[in-house]
Amino acid sequence: MVRIKKLVLDVLKPHKPNALEFAMALADLGKGLTVRLTVAEVDEKTESTVVILEGSDMDYEAISERIERLGASIHSIDEVEVMGSEEETDAG
Amino acid sequence: MRWPALNRLLVHARQANSIARRYFVTNGFDGALTMLGLMVGFQTGGDVPLSVALQACLGAAVALLMSGLSSAYLSESAERKREMHKLEQALLSDLSESDYGRASRLVPLLVALVNGLSPLVISLIIMLPLWLSLWGMELPMSPFLLAMAVALGLIFLLGVLLGRLSRELWLWAGLRALVVGGLTVGIIYSFN
Numbered sequence: 001m002v003r004i005k006k007l008v009l010d011v012l013k014p015h016k017p018n019a020l021e022f023a024m025a026l027a028d029l030g031k032g033l034t035v036r037l038t039v040a041e042v043d044e045k046t047e048s049t050v051v052i053l054e055g056s057d058m059d060y061e062a063i064s065e066r067i068e069r070l071g072a073s074i075h076s077i078d079e080v081e082v083m084g085s086e087e088e089t090d091a092g
Numbered sequence: 093m094r095w096p097a098l099n100r101l102l103v104h105a106r107q108a109n110s111i112a113r114r115y116f117v118t119n120g121f122d123g124a125l126t127m128l129g130l131m132v133g134f135q136t137g138g139d140v141p142l143s144v145a146l147q148a149c150l151g152a153a154v155a156l157l158m159s160g161l162s163s164a165y166l167s168e169s170a171e172r173k174r175e176m177h178k179l180e181q182a183l184l185s186d187l188s189e190s191d192y193g194r195a196s197r198l199v200p201l202l203v204a205l206v207n208g209l210s211p212l213v214i215s216l217i218i219m220l221p222l223w224l225s226l227w228g229m230e231l232p233m234s235p236f237l238l239a240m241a242v243a244l245g246l247i248f249l250l251g252v253l254l255g256r257l258s259r260e261l262w263l264w265a266g267l268r269a270l271v272v273g274g275l276t277v278g279i280i281y282s283f284n
Contacts, residue, residue: 014179014192017103025100045182070100071192073185 003057006081011049013072019049025070029062030055050078097191104195108202111168113257115207119160120250121269123211125276126152127218128243132277135236136284142226142235146219153215161208168200218243240277247273 013022023037033055041048053063064074130149134140176196180187187193218239225235232238248266255265 012183014183016192017100021100021103043182045179068185069190071179071183071187071190073183 001085003083003085004060004080005054005056005058005083006079007051007053007058007060007063007077008079009051009053009067010075010078011051011067011072012075013047013049013067013070014045015047017070019047022049022070022072023051026051026053026063026066029066030058032056033058048075100191104192104199108199111199112203112206115160115164115203116210117250117254119156119164119207120210120214121247122160123153123156123214124218124243124247124250125273126156126211127215128240128247128273128276129280131218131236131239131243132280135234135240136281142222145236146222146226149215149219149222153212153219156211156215157208159208160211161204164207165200165204168203169197172196172200214246217246244270244273244277 017025019037019039023035027033027035033053036052036054038050038052039047040050051067067074127149130145130152134145134148173196176187176193179192187196221231221235221238221242225231248270251266251269252262254260254269255262258265
């Protein structure tokens with residue numbers, strides 16, 4: 001089994017929820033999940049953001065679903081850090 | 093601190109607060125002035141039976157409720173759909189299942205309820221002296237006059253509420269609203 005430890009996402013979001021509310025809604029997905037959000041560009045109706053998520057075992061499906069629920073969309077996955085678990089290595 | 097679904101929805105529904113407040117005063121004012129006009133008409137119209145007056149007032153109150161509900165719902169939902177469509181175009185995504193989409197469906201309902209219930213409740217309060225008189229309670233003056241006084245009192249209070257929102261002197265804002273009520277009474281009296 002592979003665990004996702006870090007994701008850097010290029011996310012286009014509306015002005016509401018604001019950066020803090022958006023990051024808090026994402027951080028709420030898991031205990032120990034760290035969210036760092038940087039607003040890269042502000043448009044009339046949207047904001048381009050870089051969202052960095054770090055955790056011990058993140059669920060990408062849940063993250064992308066929450067981002068869509070918040071009215072935003074993932075433009076690209078710019079950086080990832082994943083780790084294979086020991087059991088999987090042994091089995092393989 | 094948790095960030096539950098309700099919080100996420102409230103982020104978008106928050107602006108409904110100011111819209112609903114505006115509608116409450118606007119349509120409440122409509123309700124109060126309509127009832128005031130009816131009461132002045134009954135008072136100057138001679139011997140109008142209380143039951144007939146009450147029926148007329150109830151009819152007007154229900155019409156105001158329906159008008160308030162439908163007009164606010166239709167205009168607010170059209171406005172929300174337009175806003176959502178513009179945002180969807182900017183984001184190039186479908187927002188119907190997002191918190192924004194859900195709030196866009198919820199806000200018109202909340203605003204419509206406030207807009208419809210505000211004139212109904214205000215009308216029912218103004219009609220109270222008519223009911224009390226019909227139930228046999230002794231009133232210090234004609235039930236129509238008393239209802240007019242209640243209506244003017246409520247109009248004053250709505251003015252005070254507006255004054256507090258705009259951080260004006262409450263007395264001045266209340267008196268200004270009262271002048272509108274007084275003018276209404278004056279114009280109707282001048283017809284007779």
